[in-house]
Amino acid sequence: MNKTLIVGNWKMNLNVHQASLYVHELSEKTPVHNNVEVVLAPNALALQTLSLQVRRRQFRLAAQNVYHRDEGAFTGEIAAPMLKGLAQYVIIGHSERRHIFHESDKDIRAKVQTVLRNGLIPILCVGETASERANNEIKHVLHDQIVGGLANVSSEEVGKVVIAYEPVWAIGTGKNAISHDLEKARDIIRHQIRSLYGESAEKAVRLLYGGSVNTDNAMDYLDLPGVNGLLIGGASLKLEQFVSIIKKAHELKKKTELQRV
Numbered sequence: 001m002n003k004t005l006i007v008g009n010w011k012m013n014l015n016v017h018q019a020s021l022y023v024h025e026l027s028e029k030t031p032v033h034n035n036v037e038v039v040l041a042p043n044a045l046a047l048q049t050l051s052l053q054v055r056r057r058q059f060r061l062a063a064q065n066v067y068h069r070d071e072g073a074f075t076g077e078i079a080a081p082m083l084k085g086l087a088q089y090v091i092i093g094h095s096e097r098r099h100i101f102h103e104s105d106k107d108i109r110a111k112v113q114t115v116l117r118n119g120l121i122p123i124l125c126v127g128e129t130a131s132e133r134a135n136n137e138i139k140h141v142l143h144d145q146i147v148g149g150l151a152n153v154s155s156e157e158v159g160k161v162v163i164a165y166e167p168v169w170a171i172g173t174g175k176n177a178i179s180h181d182l183e184k185a186r187d188i189i190r191h192q193i194r195s196l197y198g199e200s201a202e203k204a205v206r207l208l209y210g211g212s213v214n215t216d217n218a219m220d221y222l223d224l225p226g227v228n229g230l231l232i233g234g235a236s237l238k239l240e241q242f243v244s245i246i247k248k249a250h251e252l253k254k255k256t257e258l259q260r261v
């Protein structure tokens with residue numbers, strides 16, 4: 001069974017002590033569900049502490065970024081081999097990295113490659129800005145980001161990739177996408193994967209939605225076929241909200257599984 005993937009991106013929040021406390025409280029309130037995988041993305045400094053603290057069956061960990069080289073004179077950077085054993089996932093090409101730190105599709109593709117090479121799972125973020133949306137460029141933008149980001153990924157590897165559709169105008173703004181926006185993006189993204197890698201890859205790649213997700217709107221996205229989970233920023237830092245989204249995701253998945261039998 002394909003589990004629902006709920007990823008909490010804490011961005012540059014919570015120091016090691018706060019992160020550890022938060023995880024302690026979260027683990028008390030979150031039973032292990034066999035149909036939901038919960039992934040936490042703390043800052044890089046907290047990864048080691050949390051990797052010792054969490055039970056893998058309950059939570060997995062993600063790094064928020066990585067450098068594309070495996071070692072060397074790159075002051076301030078963290079390499080994928082350093083993340084092995086600490087994290088299972090790596091978020092790549094988040095819109096804050098693309099726009100604040102000017103990461104290009106070329107940088108992003110090199111990161112996706114290094115992550116896969118080191119046995120980690122990339123969460124490749126894609127999404128259009130408000131002006132690209134206003135100019136009807138969503139299809140082109142997603143096409144370029146998918147083709148650009150996956151350029152060096154083989155058909156054997158592509159099934160491991162997670163893609164997060166995160167419209168830039170929806171991130172941290174409270175202006176979440178409506179189901180129709182997500183359906184449109186889902187179709188573009190899945191079609192793109194199919195034309196690059198074929199039908200089995202299209203089915204294997206997991207697709208997440210991210211952008212102002214909260215307890216009230218989370219189910220609208222999870223209810224859509226072909227959407228496998230959520231990438232949550234702000235609401236993942238609010239314990240009660242995050243717990244409630246995980247619970248709802250579990251209940252929804254259970255319901256859909258029951259309907260299938």
Ligand code: PGA
Nearest residue numbers: 171172211212232233234
């Ligand atoms: P948000 O962030 O949920 O606060 O909008 C999502 C993200 O940046 O991944």
